[in-house]
Structure formats: C-alpha cells, structure tokens
Amino acid sequence: MGWAIWITGLPGSGKTTLARAVALALAARGIPVKVLELDQIRKVVTPRPAYTDAEREIVYRALAYMAKLLTEAGVPVLIDATAHRRAWRQLARGLIPAFAEVQLLCPIEVCRAREQGRRSQYAPPGIYARGGEPGATVPGVDVPYEVSLQAELILNTDECDHWTQVQEVLYLVRRLARRVVFHEVRMERRPLCE
Numbered sequence: 001m002g003w004a005i006w007i008t009g010l011p012g013s014g015k016t017t018l019a020r021a022v023a024l025a026l027a028a029r030g031i032p033v034k035v036l037e038l039d040q041i042r043k044v045v046t047p048r049p050a051y052t053d054a055e056r057e058i059v060y061r062a063l064a065y066m067a068k069l070l071t072e073a074g075v076p077v078l079i080d081a082t083a084h085r086r087a088w089r090q091l092a093r094g095l096i097p098a099f100a101e102v103q104l105l106c107p108i109e110v111c112r113a114r115e116q117g118r119r120s121q122y123a124p125p126g127i128y129a130r131g132g133e134p135g136a137t138v139p140g141v142d143v144p145y146e147v148s149l150q151a152e153l154i155l156n157t158d159e160c161d162h163w164t165q166v167q168e169v170l171y172l173v174r175r176l177a178r179r180v181v182f183h184e185v186r187m188e189r190r191p192l193c194e
C-alpha cells in the first residue's frame with residue numbers, strides 16, 4: 001500500500017512548484033512517487049474545460065479514485081489540485097488509509113501576481129483574469145475556497161522559503177510511511193475469516 005498527500009491551495013499558491021520539488025527530492029532518496037497534476041490530467045479528461053460545478057464534481061471524484069487505485073498498487077501519490085471544495089479532499093481521505101492534506105496559504109493578491117507572471121505552458125493562462133466575469137467560477141474570486149479544517153501540514157508560502165516547505169513535506173512523508181507499515185501489519189494479523 002502507498003500513501004497519498006493532497007497539496008491544496010488557491011491558484012498561484014505554489015502547489016505545482018512544491019509537488020514537483022518534493023517528487024524530485026523523494027526520487028533522489030530512491031522513493032519514486034506519482035504526481036497527479038490536475039492541470040495535466042485535465043488536458044486529456046476535459047480538453048476544453050468549462051469549470052462548472054458538474055464538471056468539477058466528476059473530475060475531482062475521478063482524481064480521488066485514481067489516487068486510491070495507485071496507493072492500493074503500492075504507489076505513493078502527490079495530488080496537485082486546488083479542489084476548492086473541502087468535500088472533494090474529504091472523499092480522498094475516506095478512500096485512502098494513509099492520506100494527508102498539505103494546506104498552502106497565501107494572500108490572494110500574491111497568488112494573483114504570481115499567476116500573472118507564470119509561464120503559460122506551466123498551467124492554463126489568465127485564471128484570475130477570468131474572475132468576476134459573468135458565469136466565471138474562479139476559486140477565491142467567484143466561488144469560495146474552503147480551507148482544510150484538518151490539514152496535517154499548513155504552509156504559508158509567502159513567508160516560508162521553498163526548501164523549508166519541501167523539508168516539511170518530507171517529514172510528513174516519513175510519518176505517512178510509518179502509518180502504511182502499521183496498516184499493513186494490522187491487515188496481516190487480521191483473521192482470514194472475519
């Protein structure tokens with residue numbers, strides 16, 4: 001069994017930057033992980049995304065299920081996705097025994113400025129520019145972003161430097177890996193005819 005960490009936060013809060021750096025740091029330690037980067041998954045699943053409630057409901061449910069399948073196959077997973085509704089992260093928590101949330105906090109003005117300066121191949125461009133338009137659903141602008149109430153780790157990405165953030169996630173990975181071992185031992189000791 002593998003573990004899963006969901007890195008959540010507003011667009012521009014630094015999810016992808018952190019997820020990629022953690023994946024590289026783990027690979028260097030001989031721990032390959034799969035990063036489920038929603039911006040990449042969307043290119044296949046919803047190539048012309050509408051960002052409606054109904055579409056997001058399906059996309060996030062599918063994302064949680066992908067993470068569950070990978071962890072069941074023994075693959076550790078980093079989920080890089082905003083998921084402005086707490087319920088979507090909760091769904092993954094309920095599906096995956098060794099699960100944790102990393103909540104990125106960053107003032108929206110800082111996120112907006114970062115997002116404007118981001119290279120366009122990195123993520124869909126002009127996210128905040130769409131905010132406020134009729135029918136727009138930009139998290140933090142048009143629809144509320146629901147901060148996690150039970151995040152295992154909270155990082156203020158405008159205050160805490162990049163390498164400290166990576167180190168904090170690596171500590172969390174160690175804690176989760178121990179939970180995986182504990183879970184597996186418990187499963188082994190379970191009577192066959194329960």
Ligand SMILES: Nc1ncnc2c1ncn2[C@@H]1O[C@H](COP(=O)(O)OP(=O)(O)O)[C@@H](O)[C@H]1O
Nearest residue numbers: 010011012013014015016017114115117118157
């Ligand atoms: N801790 C940070 N401090 C300053 N800039 C950052 C930080 N984290 C990310 N960035 C920059 O901000 C922009 C948005 O980061 P990104 O990781 O793409 O955010 P998200 O995936 O949450 O939308 C990128 O240009 C990135 O280089």
Ligand SMILES: [Mg+2]
Nearest residue numbers: 015016039123
């Ligand atoms: Mg991103």
